[in-house]
Every structure is written in C-alpha cells, then in structure tokens.
Amino acid sequence: MSKPIAGLWDCRRHFIKKRSLESIEEFSACKRKSSWGILTSQGSWADRSPLHEAASQGRLLALKTLISQVNATTIDGVTPLFNACSRGSASCVDLLLEYGAKAQLESCLPSPTHEASSKGHSECLDVLISWGIDVDQDIPHLGSPLYVACKSQQIHCIKRLLHAGANVQKGRHLDTPLHAAAQQTSTEIINLLLDFGADINAKNTDYRRPVEVATPSSLVERLLLLYEATPCSLCQLCRLCIRNCIGRSRLHLVPQLQLPKLLKDFLQYRESITNF
Template identity: 55%
Template sequence: MLKRGGNMTEATENPFASLHYSNVYLTILALFCFKLFIKISLNCLSYFYIIRGNRKEAARISAEFYDFGQGHRSWADRSPLHDAACQGRLFALRNLLLQGHNVNVVTIDHVSPLHEACFGDHVACARALIAAGANVNITTIDGVTPLFNACSVGSVSCAEVLLENGAKPEALVFQPSPIHEASSKGSSECVETLVRWGADVDFEIPHLGTPLYTACVSQEIECVRRLLREGANVQKGIYMESPLHAAAEKDCTAIVKLLLDFGADINARNMEFQRPVEAAPPSSLTEGFLLVYEATPQPLSQLCRQRIRDCVGRDRFHLINHLPLPNTLKNYLQYR
C-alpha cells in the first residue's frame, strides 16, 4: 500500500524478508552438520568392520560412500586410506589396498594417500602405495607433489623412493618447488638427492629466486654450502639481488663469508643500487666484516681456485677427483 502526500512517498516493508534469510542460514548450517555427522559415522563404521575382520563390508562401505563412482575424486575430505597413510599404519594400509580401495583416491583438495605418507615420513607406506600403482607425480590443487611433501619434512628416504619410481625432481615454474622447499627447511641431504637425480641447482622461481637465494634468506648454512659445492651460481639470486645481499640483510656473517669464499661479487648492486655492505644492518658484525674484507687483498690461492673452477665448469666438477693432482689440492679445489 502506497501513501502519496506532497513530495513524500512511503512504502511498506516486506515483513517476511528477514525471516527468509534466517531460514537460508539455518538450512546451510543444518546441511553442514548433517554432512559432518555422516562423515564421522562412516569413518567409525568402516574402522569397526576393519577391526572385526569383515573386509568385504568395509570395502563395500568405502566404495559406496568414498569413491562415489567418480574414479579419482572423493566427496569426503579423507578416506580410510588417507588416515592409514597419514598415521603410518602399514598393516591397515595393506588391508585396505587388498580390499580394493582406490590407491589414487583424493580429497576435495586433491590430496592423495601418497601425499599423506610422504608428509608423515612413512617410507614403508609410501612403498606400499607406489607398488599398488600410486601416481608419484600427482598434484594437489595448489600444485604440491608427494616429493615436495617429502622435502618439506626432510624425508630423504621418501624422496629417494619417489625419485626411483619416476617422480620429477623439478617442478614447473609456478608450482611449489621441492629443491626450494628443501633449501628453506635446511634439508641439505634432500638437496643433494634432488641434484643427483637431475634437479637444476640454479632453478629460478620469479617470487622465490634460486634455491641458493632461498637458503640464504632462511639462513640455512648447510644448504648454502651444499648448493655451492654442487655448482650453484653464487651471483644468481632474485632479479638484481644476489644471495650475498640476502645474507648481509639477515646479518648472517658465516653465510656471507662462505659466499665470498665461492667468489661472490662484493660490489654487486641490487634494485636500490646498494652493495651488500650497504644492505647489512648498520653497526652489525656483517657490516664490519664486509668493510674489512673490502680493504684486504685476497690470497692468490683463493683467486687461483676460483679461476680453475670457472675453467672446469659446473658440469665437470665431478671430474676434479680424476685430475693428476695431489689429494690436498683436489680437496682444496672442491672446498673440502
């Protein structure tokens, strides 16, 4: 009903509008609670049948409610196979596989049981899943692979198993990179394993830079040392900023010294046209060390080592051991 008077117009409001929206919210909440209840009930029921040894019934429940006839997709967040892999329960995992559970079943985020096994450092479960046909290069919706998860927790054993069975040691440019993750987490053994299987030690990601730069930002000196020994370009960081800039900004004198031993340019400039000494915190130990380093001539032995390594080239560093030289000199050339 409208009432008109002069320039004023009044409209009566709908008294059912607020009630309508309240009913929508209540319906959504009810559906969520119902789904959660069903999920918990099915997990408990399936687990009960597994414990009682009724494998056929457990397989039927899993096939009907978890696989849902969609191949590698699952409407549920997790399946019993995910839980067994996550907890490292090898016996339960094998039983589930024997019952016919899909080894490549994924959650809504495309997390597979192999992802869970590697993230938990359960190498025996990872082997069992791979032997049953698990995809070693499967990715989540964020591009995470099982190899990335293994490197994230420093699981060298899982990384080796994955690489032996066809896992790609290197990710795409815009996917999470295993070697960058290992470098940032301080897992130097994972770094060595990845490089041995063909990962590019200078693999650059636009928002992260190189693995060496990532290790310097995270102040992981063992990873820095490992990457440099594997032939990482000491000058290559992110854009114009070198690894030496990153180490100086973090006031990590030990890494700064290591980078300089491998030939880092002390006069390199970043995007702000700063040299590493200018990027270091004022009055810090790193700033003092760099000032002294600039004023001190470098030993001839150090200059010769850098020149020889440049001539040999990164791809042939492993041949230094075969040169007709004394072992002391070979070790010096290899920073041992």
C-alpha cells in the same frame, strides 16, 4: 510409591537417557560432517591423495604401495615429492625419484628443491643433487635455491648447493645471495659466499651493495667492510678461475685430476686457504 508408578518412572528415565544418547551421537555426526566440510574447503587439502599423505608424514612403506601416483598434484600444484622434501624424509625423496617423480616441473609450481633449501633439509637436497637437478633453478617469486637458503640462513644447504656448483651470483632478480645473507646475522654464511666468489660490489634493483643492506654497526657490516678493504689472495683467485674453467657439470671429476691430494682438496673447498 506403588510398583506400577515406579515402573512407569523407570521406563521414562530409560527413554530420556536413550534419546539423550541419540542426540549426542547425532550432534557428533553433524560436527564431524561440518569439520570435513571445513577441511574440504581449504584448497589443496581436499584433493590430497594417500600418496601426498604418506609422503608428508614420511611413511616409507605406505609410500611404496602408492608409488603409481608419483607425479600427482593437488589443486595448488603440490606433488608428493614436494611433501617429502617439506617433511625432510630423504628416503622418501629417493624412492619417489627412483620411480619417476619429477624434481622440476613448471616454474609456477611449488619446487621441491626450494622447499628443502628453505627448510634446511640438507639430506633431501643431497638426494636431489645426486639425481641431477638444476641447482640454479629459478622460481620468479622465490629466486634460486641458494637465495632461498641464504634468506632462511640454512648454512648446511648453502654448503651443499655451493659445492654442487650453484652460481653464487644467482639470486632473485638483481638481489644476489650475498644481499640476502647481508640482511641476516650469520658471518659464517657471509664468509662462505665470499670464499665461493660472491661479488661484494653487486647492486640490487635499488642500486645498493650487500654492505649497504646490512644492519648498521653489525658484525656482518664490519665483515663486509673489512673484505672490501682487503685484496683477494692469488690462491683464492686461482681456485675460482680453475673451478669456472672446469664447469659445474664436471666438478665431480676433480678427484680424478693428476694433482696432489692437497690441491684437489683445495679446489673442492676441503682444504683451508690459510694452508697455501
């Protein structure tokens, strides 16, 4: 092949290669644009602020620089505080609350407390409780935080809520937390709710008691049947009565009572009833 022809072929190959690369780049750009279009059509993702992103990823330093948008909401009503609770970042939750984030907005909006309770993020729940949230906040379609935690079998969150004075009877409509727990498998949660005074005879909208919604022949059903046949001890009744008289807002003052440490621990469920 002569040199002029060879040179022509080299130029042709170079031109084809260059056009191929340009086509690939154009395709990639179109694909990225298409992908972004998909993302922006997915509701709340489209209007998530950098603050939402930092909170959902637990990036504390980034969150500090964006803190001026504390109560920003997406189209779905999601706040950065909700994102932080969903992620399980207690430090982000604390920082957001410190700078004015509202833990409880309208009842129709996503609730950080319910999110932490359902996901089992007990440390986030501790922070929320320390900032004075209403542990019995009712969301019509979800119920109380305790009810949500019982449905998800998040025992650490259940303990936090009960120790903070959550109403053991407040669930979703007539369904109590004990109804929710009875449909699951944890006897530990059942015992915990009963210790805090759950009414074993409460009836839901279908007029069924907790034992009647439990799986037949299960350990949960056997435990509830046993509890029905066993009278509540005087110690247990006294503890429940005293805690009710003190009231939820003053339970934190129990350690200051002029009582023996053993009794104060008992009132705070730090001492087993079998020791009395």
